[in-house]
Amino acid sequence: MKTAAFRCRYLRAIRTATGFHFSALSIPAFANLTDNGNGSGAIAFTTGFEDAGNYTIELIATDNGTPNLRDTLSFSLTINEVNRAPIWSAVSAQSVDENSSLSVPVSASDPTATG
Numbered sequence: 001m002k003t004a005a006f007r008c009r010y011l012r013a014i015r016t017a018t019g020f021h022f023s024a025l026s027i028p029a030f031a032n033l034t035d036n037g038n039g040s041g042a043i044a045f046t047t048g049f050e051d052a053g054n055y056t057i058e059l060i061a062t063d064n065g066t067p068n069l070r071d072t073l074s075f076s077l078t079i080n081e082v083n084r085a086p087i088w089s090a091v092s093a094q095s096v097d098e099n100s101s102l103s104v105p106v107s108a109s110d111p112t113a114t115g
Helices: none
Strands: 004-012 020-026 031-035 040-047 053-063 070-079
Touching: 020 031
Parallel strands: none
Antiparallel strands: 004 040, 020 053, 031 040, 053 070
16 A cells, blocks of 8 residues: 655644643644644654545643633545556466467556546
């Protein structure tokens, strides 16, 4: 399986004297949220060929004050489907006698074909 990795480095928040942390309400299984502990963080996405589609990412920044206050961030992520090479079906070893004919059936499939 081929994967494509990219990072979103824009999580910023106003730091308070009491500090705060990031957490995820909703991220896909191929995503990992890192809280750098300094008011910034990153979400790393490592997508596979079967992950094409639309996702809603929801994050929370929670402070350490009393009472705890928080803010949420929500954004859409679209994973685009990419073209993949066709795949041949296996063909077993063949033999034919001299002065004879042989027909070998072959087939292939397209992993990105829809419908």
